[in-house]
Amino acid sequence: MPTPPLLALRGVCKRYGVVEVLTDIELEIYAGQVVALLGDNGAGKSTLVNVISGVAPADKGTIEWEGRAVPIKRPHDARDLGIATVYQDLALCGNLDVVGNLFLGREIRRFGFLDEVEMERRTRHLLERLTKGVPDLRVPTVSLSSGQRQTVAIARSLLCDPRVLLLDEPTAALGFEQTREVLDLVDQLRDRGLGVLLISHNMGDVKALADRAAVLRLGRNNGFFDVNTASQEQIISSVTGATENVPHRMASHESRW
Amino acid sequence: MRRTADNARAHPTEPTEPDTEAPQPSRGQVFARAVARGVDRQVAVARRKLSAGELGSLPVVLVLAAVWITFQSLNQSFLSPRNLSNLSVDVAGTGLIAVGIVFVLLIGELDLSVGSISGLAAAVFAVLNVNNGVPEWLAALIGVLTGTAAGTIQGFSFAKTRVPAFVVTLAGLLTWNGFMLYILGASGTVNLDEHGLVARLTSYYFTNDAVAYGLAAIAAAMVFLVCYQDRRRRKAVGMPYRSLRGIVTRTGVLAVIAFTGAYLLNRFQGLPLALLIFLAVVAGLDIVLRRTHYGRQIYALGGSVEAARRASLSVTGVQTAVLAISGTMAAIGGLFLASRITSVSQSSGSGVLLLNAIAAAVIGGTSLFGGRGTTWSAALGMLIIQSIASGMALTDTPAAVQFVITGGVLFAAVVIDSLSRRSQKAHGRA
Numbered sequence: 001m002p003t004p005p006l007l008a009l010r011g012v013c014k015r016y017g018v019v020e021v022l023t024d025i026e027l028e029i030y031a032g033q034v035v036a037l038l039g040d041n042g043a044g045k046s047t048l049v050n051v052i053s054g055v056a057p058a059d060k061g062t063i064e065w066e067g068r069a070v071p072i073k074r075p076h077d078a079r080d081l082g083i084a085t086v087y088q089d090l091a092l093c094g095n096l097d098v099v100g101n102l103f104l105g106r107e108i109r110r111f112g113f114l115d116e117v118e119m120e121r122r123t124r125h126l127l128e129r130l131t132k133g134v135p136d137l138r139v140p141t142v143s144l145s146s147g148q149r150q151t152v153a154i155a156r157s158l159l160c161d162p163r164v165l166l167l168d169e170p171t172a173a174l175g176f177e178q179t180r181e182v183l184d185l186v187d188q189l190r191d192r193g194l195g196v197l198l199i200s201h202n203m204g205d206v207k208a209l210a211d212r213a214a215v216l217r218l219g220r221n222n223g224f225f226d227v228n229t230a231s232q233e234q235i236i237s238s239v240t241g242a243t244e245n246v247p248h249r250m251a252s253h254e255s256r257w
Numbered sequence: 258m259r260r261t262a263d264n265a266r267a268h269p270t271e272p273t274e275p276d277t278e279a280p281q282p283s284r285g286q287v288f289a290r291a292v293a294r295g296v297d298r299q300v301a302v303a304r305r306k307l308s309a310g311e312l313g314s315l316p317v318v319l320v321l322a323a324v325w326i327t328f329q330s331l332n333q334s335f336l337s338p339r340n341l342s343n344l345s346v347d348v349a350g351t352g353l354i355a356v357g358i359v360f361v362l363l364i365g366e367l368d369l370s371v372g373s374i375s376g377l378a379a380a381v382f383a384v385l386n387v388n389n390g391v392p393e394w395l396a397a398l399i400g401v402l403t404g405t406a407a408g409t410i411q412g413f414s415f416a417k418t419r420v421p422a423f424v425v426t427l428a429g430l431l432t433w434n435g436f437m438l439y440i441l442g443a444s445g446t447v448n449l450d451e452h453g454l455v456a457r458l459t460s461y462y463f464t465n466d467a468v469a470y471g472l473a474a475i476a477a478a479m480v481f482l483v484c485y486q487d488r489r490r491r492k493a494v495g496m497p498y499r500s501l502r503g504i505v506t507r508t509g510v511l512a513v514i515a516f517t518g519a520y521l522l523n524r525f526q527g528l529p530l531a532l533l534i535f536l537a538v539v540a541g542l543d544i545v546l547r548r549t550h551y552g553r554q555i556y557a558l559g560g561s562v563e564a565a566r567r568a569s570l571s572v573t574g575v576q577t578a579v580l581a582i583s584g585t586m587a588a589i590g591g592l593f594l595a596s597r598i599t600s601v602s603q604s605s606g607s608g609v610l611l612l613n614a615i616a617a618a619v620i621g622g623t624s625l626f627g628g629r630g631t632t633w634s635a636a637l638g639m640l641i642i643q644s645i646a647s648g649m650a651l652t653d654t655p656a657a658v659q660f661v662i663t664g665g666v667l668f669a670a671v672v673i674d675s676l677s678r679r680s681q682k683a684h685g686r687a
Contacts, residue, residue, distance in 0.1 A: 055567055075569040091567045093560025095628030096553075104557055105568035113548045117490045124496070143681050 004067030012061035029195040036206040039216035053085040054078040084162035090153040094142030147178040328648030338524040349531040350593035355617035355635035357586025365627025366422035370429035375591025376606020383447035383601040408584015412577035446602040462526040469528040473515035481508040559628030620670040
């Protein structure tokens with residue numbers, strides 16, 4: 001029997017008021033694989049991330065963790081499972097310093113008080129592994145550069161050794177050097193056995209990094225591709241809607257991978 | 258002030274770590290040179306912080322100094338032990354309310370109901386104790402809990418309905434004031450027992466000189482021990498740490514202020530109980546805000562509610578608790594204010610009290626935009642406002658001028674807050 005995927009979405013629907021943003025979404029993320037999530041603006045990519053991370057729980061459908069249906073009703077649930085998220089807007093508190101942001105909601109305590117020394121030590125340790133230019137750990141994150149803030153957001157997601165990492169456009173605001181740093185990091189994480197869901201508009205990144213690509217269009221699945229064999233044109237035409245995949249073929253997507 | 262040293266640690270662009278330990282100087286080194294170098298470092302740190310928009314409490318202290326020098330030159334008795342002692346007692350009541358306001362400002366909201374709540378709590382206490390013979394401690398406790406309840410109701414409504422807190426508390430302002438008038442009834446004024454527990458809150462002085470000196474020594478020693486312990490732990494795990502000289506200087510400055518204060522207070526009637534309670538509350542809540550998980554949540558909410566929610570913090574819980582704290586502090590402050598005039602009347606908690614409490618927090622450096630500020634800023638801001646009031650009274654200046662000057666200081670504080678916020682952001686983009 002094949003190992004079940006680390007994380008699987010089965011028929012997930014999400015509506016905001018009367019608008020159905022996601023309809024019958026299927027998605028599987030395996031350990032040690034990078035899945036690219038592609039789609040045009042408004043296709044529902046960020047909503048899907050919010051569903052998986054518990055910020056905006058699904059209305060219908062099930063989420064399976066290692067083959068077992070699990071409820072993800074709030075961010076806490078996702079975190080406890082081992083799902084970490086780097087949001088598109090990074091979700092940092094600009095007034096807190098780097099250490100404060102990294103440990104927000106899971107501070108290390110000593111005699112009931114915050115253990116700043118230990119938190120700072122772990123922060124430094126983690127950041128030194130991720131980047132060459134470790135920022136000043138004690139300035140408010142609002143005064144860091146966007147690249148540094150991205151690094152902080154990624155470091156925070158890795159703090160509790162997650163098993164699935166959701167990256168919502170992690171390189172959109174970065175320069176060349178920093179983009180490469182992030183992509184190298186994602187590569188390392190895959191090698192360590194994490195499942196990664198990577199949202200990106202950059203086909204170059206996707207081609208270089210992803211194992212598989214899932215395309216969303218207007219809130220529905222619109223094709224799954226093996227990035228190594230599918231051509232860039234095939235994927236792009238699926239994103240733009242030049243090729244509409246018939247929904248019932250989704251059920252048998254497993255064989256196509 | 259507090260953050261100065263923290264922020265200076267581990268700044269990657271500065272090769273000479275301003276606050277970390279340099280190699281131990283040889284015994285022959287000239288003391289003056291060390292001092293000069295220390296000053297140089299401090300200036301460099303200050304300049305960097307200035308450009309980064311982290312002014313800390315320096316401008317506030319400068320304003321306070323300016324106010325004191327001005328009034329001292331106008332009237333020789335301004336800095337007399339008697340006036341300073343009275344000033345310290347006057348600060349306590351409104352200061353406690355301002356400390357509660359700091360919590361609300363930190364999450365980026367405003368509480369307009371604190372004046373009414375302080376009046377309501379005082380009225381509940383007075384009517385229970387004086388008119389109905391309830392024991393004083395119990396009446397005071399019920400009065401404070403009334404404030405807590407009022408704050409909790411407002412906090413919960415705000416958190417659940419997402420109506421801005423200033424609107425919810427504006428409704429509260431009217432409601433609680435109505436309750437107070439109803440409780441006080443037709444007579445309208447209740448005189449407190451002059452020798453009772455609550456009256457003594459602001460009339461009791463520790464006449465024994467040793468109390469003030471002893472507490473000053475204990476405070477300085479505790480600050481030193483905490484800093485030293487922090488340094489030892491950092492050193493042990495190989496992280497940048499503060500120099501011993503820096504710690505000694507910090508503690509030294511604090512000790513000088515504490516002992517000067519103790520000396521002046523002892524030359525009048527000794528340490529006022531009100532001041533002791535006020536300082537203890539400010540210090541205690543400062544620790545809660547900056548050193549506990551709970552306080553960190555409040556700052557996080559002030560930074561970004563959405564980020565806090567995604568970090569799985571209980572947003573509703575924190576918002577409710579913050580307004581509950583504000584209500585509780587307003588009630589305690591109300592008891593102090595009633596104690597000062599040993600009576601509760603229909604005008605309790607009205608007038609400029611609310612505005613002074615909010616102004617104190619903002620003048621002290623708490624940001625109106627949320628996420629920045631400490632309880633000490635409320636204490637400093639209140640000291641400035643009360644100093645202006647006291648100086649005006651001494652120099653027989655009409656109240657009209659006092660309002661204008663306090664307004665000017667408040668305006669300056671808000672502008673500095675806004676500018677430093679902008680420059681902090683610009684600093685990030687650069």
